[in-house]
Amino acid sequence: MVLTGNCMCGAVGWTYSGDTTRNLVCHCVDCQRATSSPLTAFLGMRREHLNWTGDVVHYESSPGTFRGFCPTCGTRLYFRSGRWPSEVHVHAATMTDPGEYQPDAQVFIGARMKWLDRLRSLPNHQGFQQAPQDSADTP
Ligand SMILES: [Zn+2]
Numbered sequence: 001m002v003l004t005g006n007c008m009c010g011a012v013g014w015t016y017s018g019d020t021t022r023n024l025v026c027h028c029v030d031c032q033r034a035t036s037s038p039l040t041a042f043l044g045m046r047r048e049h050l051n052w053t054g055d056v057v058h059y060e061s062s063p064g065t066f067r068g069f070c071p072t073c074g075t076r077l078y079f080r081s082g083r084w085p086s087e088v089h090v091h092a093a094t095m096t097d098p099g100e101y102q103p104d105a106q107v108f109i110g111a112r113m114k115w116l117d118r119l120r121s122l123p124n125h126q127g128f129q130q131a132p133q134d135s136a137d138t139p
């Protein structure tokens with residue numbers, strides 16, 4: 001299996017060949033904060049089969065744990081930790097086709113945002129709920 005992905009601006013890309021080691025949706029509070037999102041999803045990859053193009057910088061979110069991101073557009077790219085030294089956990093939303101992602105487990109479920117349960121009952125819109133205002137008024 002060959003997987004590819006990129007950041008929002010395209011300055012960073014990745015290519016992986018081989019089987020993924022895990023396919024996890026993570027609800028932990030560190031991922032919520034780091035991604036500014038209620039949850040994130042990871043593909044576990046073996047380091048030696050993962051290749052990057054472009055520059056990636058990282059933030060050490062706890063001792064020995066690094067969260068990589070594109071320095072140009074800020075897209076979160078990976079989590080890696082000394083606790084799993086042979087793996088890199090790449091954010092599934094950076095896949096070339098994120099719709100292909102197949103999660104098989106959820107972790108840190110105790111931190112799952114309660115409001116996720118309400119999503120199915122909320123009104124749905126194909127685009128914005130309200131038409132955007134004149135762009136001259138917005139920053
Ligand atoms: Zn970028």
Ligand SMILES: [Zn+2]
Nearest residue numbers: 026027028031
């Ligand atoms: Zn997490």
